[in-house]
Amino acid sequence: MxxxxxxxxxxxxxxxxxxxxxxxxxxxxxxxxxxxxxxIDDTASSASGLRADEVATLAVLRAMRKKGRRAVSG
Structure with a gap:
């Protein structure tokens, strides 16, 4: 950071x-x-039309939502 x-x-x-x-x-x-x-599946970016970093971010967000984790604030 x-x-x-x-x-x-x-x-x-x-x-x-x-x-x-x-x-x-x-x-x-x-x-x-x-x-x-x-x-992350390396082929996901070409199939979805997203860049690899976008696919990675989406995977993290979906996984966190699935686990029911709350976001860290501040």
């Missing part, structure tokens, strides 16, 4: 609040993010 904030010229708090979906942070803090990302 710090590296991205530096590249964007923002603070970590601004990056967290404005650029990263709270469910992604929640998945990371729960230790589940790498599991979700590893489970």
């Amino acid at each position: 710090t590296e991205v904030a530096n590249q964007l010229g923002n603070t970590v708090a601004v990056c967290r609040r404005c650029y990263v979906h709270p469910a992604v942070l929640a998945a990371h803090l729960a230790g589940d993010l790498s599991e979700y990302l590893a489970a």
